[in-house]
Amino acid sequence: MNTPSNRVLHFLYHELSSVPQAYTYALDKDAFRDQLDLFRQTSVGERIAAKVTFDDGHISNYDIAFPMLADRGMTADFFLTANWIGKRPGYMNWGQVRDMYAAGQQIGAHGWSHKLLTHCNSAELHLELVAARKLLEDELGAPVTSLSFPGGRFNKRILAACVDAGYTSMFTSIPQLTTLPISSLTGRLNVRGDWSLSYIESLLDPEKDVLRGLERQDKLKGLVKRIVGDTLYGWIWSAANREGSSKAASADDRI
Numbered sequence: 001m002n003t004p005s006n007r008v009l010h011f012l013y014h015e016l017s018s019v020p021q022a023y024t025y026a027l028d029k030d031a032f033r034d035q036l037d038l039f040r041q042t043s044v045g046e047r048i049a050a051k052v053t054f055d056d057g058h059i060s061n062y063d064i065a066f067p068m069l070a071d072r073g074m075t076a077d078f079f080l081t082a083n084w085i086g087k088r089p090g091y092m093n094w095g096q097v098r099d100m101y102a103a104g105q106q107i108g109a110h111g112w113s114h115k116l117l118t119h120c121n122s123a124e125l126h127l128e129l130v131a132a133r134k135l136l137e138d139e140l141g142a143p144v145t146s147l148s149f150p151g152g153r154f155n156k157r158i159l160a161a162c163v164d165a166g167y168t169s170m171f172t173s174i175p176q177l178t179t180l181p182i183s184s185l186t187g188r189l190n191v192r193g194d195w196s197l198s199y200i201e202s203l204l205d206p207e208k209d210v211l212r213g214l215e216r217q218d219k220l221k222g223l224v225k226r227i228v229g230d231t232l233y234g235w236i237w238s239a240a241n242r243e244g245s246s247k248a249a250s251a252d253d254r255i
C-alpha cells in the first residue's frame with residue numbers, strides 16, 4: 001500500500017473571525033478550531049499530514065489562531081508583510097510577532113508592501129525581498145529564510161531573486177501535496193471560508209484524491225491568467241471573491 005506518512009498538505013489561511021465575512025478567505029474561528037483538531041488527530045492509516053500557514057499578518061492570527069495553536073501544542077508558519085507590521089490597521093505589531101516567535105511559531109516574509117513580485121523592477125524587488133527580510137531579522141533577532149509570494153505570483157526571475165536575497169524556502173498558493181523533507185518550493189492550498197470539515201477531511205484521504213481536482217482547477221486558472229494577463233485576472237478574481245467591485249483592489253491586495 002501507500003506510505004503516506006511522509007506526505008504533507010500545507011493549508012493557507014488569512015483571516016479568522018467570529019462574525020460572518022464577505023471575504024472568501026476569511027474563516028469562522030470555530031471552523032478553524034475544528035480543522036486544527038482534525039489535523040492534530042493521530043494519523044489514522046493512510047492519512048496525509050496537514051501543516052498550517054498564514055499569510056499577511058492579520059491581527060486575528062495573534063488574537064485567535066495563536067492561542068488555539070498553543071493550547072494544542074501546534075505550530076504554524078506565519079508569513080508577514082514587513083511594512084504592515086505595527087502600521088496597517090487590523091494587522092499585528094512587533095510585540096505580538098515577537099510573542100509568537102518566542103512561543104515557537106515560525107515567522108517568514110511576505111514582501112515589504114505586498115506588491116506582486118512579478119510586477120517589480122529590480123529596485124522594487126530589492127525592497128520587497130531584501131529589506132523585508134532584514135527588517136524581520138532585526139526585529140526578531142533571528143534568521144528569516146522562508147517567504148510566501150504575495151498574490152501567489154512568481155516566475156523564474158522571482159525565484160532567482162529570492163535565492164539571491166537569502167531565502168531557502170519559498171511557498172506558493174498552488175495546491176500541491178509535498179513529500180517530506182520539503183523542497184525549496186512548496187505548494188499550499190488556499191482555504192475558503194465556506195469549506196466544510198468533511199471536505200477538509202477528504203483532502204487528507206489519499207484514496208479520495210480530492211486534491212487532484214483542485215490541482216486541475218489551478219492549472220486552468222493559470223491558463224486563464226496567461227490569456228487575460230495578470231492585472232486583469234487579479235481584478236476579475238477580486239470581483240468574484242468579494243462583494244462590491246469598489247473593494248476589488250483591496251481584496252487582491254491582501255491575498
Ligand SMILES: [Zn+2]
Nearest residue numbers: 055056254255
Ligand atoms: Zn498576501
